[in-house]
Amino acid sequence: MNKNYSILTKKTTAKKVCSFDLLCTFAQILESTNSLLSKDIMIAKKSITFIAVLVLALVSFKSFAGDEGHHDKGNTIDTPKEIKEYIGHHLKDAHDFHLFSDNASGKHYGFPLPVIVWTSKGLKTFMSSAFHHDDAGHIVVEKGDVKLTKVHSKIYELDAGATTVNFDAHHHPTNAHKVLDFSITKSVFGMLLAGLLMLLGFTALARGYKKGKKIPTGFGRVLEPLVIYVRDDIARPNIGEKKYRKFMGFLLTVFFFIWILNLLGLTPLGFNVTGQIAVTACLAIFTVIIYLFSGSKDFWAHTLWMPGVPVVLRPILAVIELIGFVLIKPFSLLVRLFANMTAGHFVVMSLIALMITLKEAFGPVGSTGMSLVLALFISVIEILVAFLQAFIFTMLSSLFIGMAVEEHDHH
């Protein structure tokens, strides 16, 4: 236990040193973007004031709503248990796009998203509004010959003959099984949105070049340094001058994809795409496939039959290296991104919830003020983390690719 702990602390200090470096680079980027945007700084200032006013208004509105909360009607969330459930619900994927709720009347505002599921009787599609915001398996949707219900953001198919869902002690359904769910969930919607934003932004930049303009104008002036940053500071040093070009498509796409999704997660739209373990796992598996399939002869030679060590040790080393490349490295990639984003969302929401949970102790003004200051502080850090995690994912991906494509000089 002790040993484990010491290893952990070592790792965290190493990470801290690393993240300090990253902070510096991030600051440089910010500076360069700032200088680029210096012309528009007045406008930016104005919009910042506008946002601040909006946030203040919203926060005061929320605290007001908290004061007026009624326990008997509606779905006001004002007990620690409800808050915990609410946050847990937010961290999961959702089948409809929920914008806000009128907590006094219990009415939800948002729009439904299409549900596409592969059941035992084939493909079924319908809109998520069929569930009427139910997430506890109360409403059973009948589609032809299958009965579907939704429990904790998962769609279950009821076993033949069952009409209602039975739960065990851990609230797992006992007479229903999960179906393959290809729905356009909130996360998928977020990904599509991010993809659309990327396509729009970067094809505009590309078109600008095609028109013969050597220097981008408008928003391209912000995007171009970022592309150059990924190329010159992430891909080139890690992969090498000769081979980096082949991987730029993947690295750039992944970098901006993760960054945009992380930033979308900080908006009141409440996306938590990069906090879905399936998403981060998919990203990590892409990286693994890319570096395993582009591994050079040297890489495989060094991984499977390490030269320069006693022959007896070579198979053991090969097993360790293989496990490292096939399991541990992608696992660290996917867990890092997932855990950071989930924790970030959890902390921000918990801090916002402070104004309710601490109202008893500090009064409405004190708890709201505290919640505002802390949530603001953490949000600023989360903006940094949003970039940092995109950077780290891309950085490590290119590092692993670099390891795989490296060709050693033969001594």
Place this chain on the structure above:
Amino acid sequence: METLLNDFSVGLFVMQAVILLILILLMRKFAWKPILNALDERETGIEDALKSAENAKREMENLQASNQKLLQEARTEREAMLKEAREIKTKMIEDAKTEAKEESEKLMQQAQASIETEKKAAIADLKSQVASLSIDIAEKVVRQELSNKDKQEQLVSSLLGEATLN
């Protein structure tokens, strides 16, 4: 761990894989390739421009150096020409001087020579005139002296006296 596995949605994974793949392909084709190509082009363009500027600078320097050299050459040539001219001038003056001197010396010698001959002629003339004059005078004196007999004897005796003394 169990909740993590429970939260893992295969459907979301598949959707993400499909979307990411399509996105990578689309972005590669429509965004990254043209952007990276344009960046490369621009960078090589800048490099070339810098290089050609450097070349132009070097050429300019060369040109300036050769200009300087030409100027220097011209200056030295002018200097040499001036020097030569000065030398010619002094030499000419010198020559003229010596020539004039020689000429004047020659003239002087000629003049002296003619003066000498003139002098000699004059002297000779004077001599002959003095001789004839003295002969005339002597004739006249003798004539007068010898007109008296006593005197003639006296003279002869004096002359004789003189001759014996010698």
